[in-house]
Amino acid sequence: MLPTERQQKILALLQDRGTVTIQELGGLFGVSDMTIHRDLDRMAAGGHLHKVRGGAVLPGTAVSDFSTTSKPGDDTTCWACHGRINPRTQMVLHQADGRQWPTCCPHCGLLSLARLGTQVNLALATDFLHGRKVSAQTAVYVFDPAIAICCNPTTLAFLRREEAEQFQRGFGGQVLDFAAATTAVQAAMLLGDHREKSHDHTGEDL
Incomplete structure (x- = not known):
């Protein structure tokens, strides 16, 4: 997949959800964190998103940091989407x-x-x-x-x-x-x- 195509899909996800995480995008596209960082940097330079620690948000979204939302061993918060964990589905x-x-x-x-x-x-x-x-x-x-x-x-x-x-x-x-x-x-x-x-x-x- 070309970087431009990947960035278009990232933007579509952002427009749908408002936030994305680097871990989630890396798993989705099968690329390294560094590749996702480069994509987000280019998109941020174009004004399409704001980079935050651990991910990105649409301009105007009140999220400052994804990296501290979920940590290894935290069994109450999902590492990928940062939602609450339900024991029946975890x-x-x-x-x-x-x-x-x-x-x-x-x-x-x-x-x-x-x-x-x-x-x-x-x-x-x-x-x-x-x-x-x-x-x-x-x-x-x-x-x-x-x-x-x-x-x-x-x-x-x-x-x-x-x-x-x-x-x-x-x-x-x-x-x-x-x-x-x-x-x-x-x-x-x-x-x-x-x-x-x-x-x-x-x-x-x-």
């Missing part, structure tokens, strides 16, 4: 040095895992029905069902395929393995289908 990335990167749901977890790559030696998703921990690589995912839970498109993890398929029959969506779910989330972000996280609909009423 996904946690573990590094060999003991650091943990909590994310609110498989949507943010899969994007973050793509970004961190080999830095992560264990990724644990949460089975949506039973609350059990399951390896992210062996979990089965329901992508984009007709129900709003955490980030959008909703992405939920299941330990058993038959239970994922039962959920799909009730709520729609696609039943995907790890690789396909990662591709689907990245594609949805690139197409601009991602919407700002809704903290009023975290699935706690289900």
Whole structure:
């Protein structure tokens, strides 16, 4: 992808959400932090955004610093989108040095895992029905069902395929393995289908 095309997609995300983080963009586009910094610098010079520590905002957005919003080991705030973590949907990335990167749901977890790559030696998703921990690589995912839970498109993890398929029959969506779910989330972000996280609909009423 050419830098100009990537910057257009970054701007589209910003216009949709108002804020973006460097970690999120790096995972989305599969490029380094330095590449994202250069993109944001060029866009800031053109007046399209304001760079803040850890990300960027649209002009006039009252956010000063993303870098202190979520820290390794903070199990209440999503590392990727900085939203509140729901224990029923959370996904946690573990590094060999003991650091943990909590994310609110498989949507943010899969994007973050793509970004961190080999830095992560264990990724644990949460089975949506039973609350059990399951390896992210062996979990089965329901992508984009007709129900709003955490980030959008909703992405939920299941330990058993038959239970994922039962959920799909009730709520729609696609039943995907790890690789396909990662591709689907990245594609949805690139197409601009991602919407700002809704903290009023975290699935706690289900």
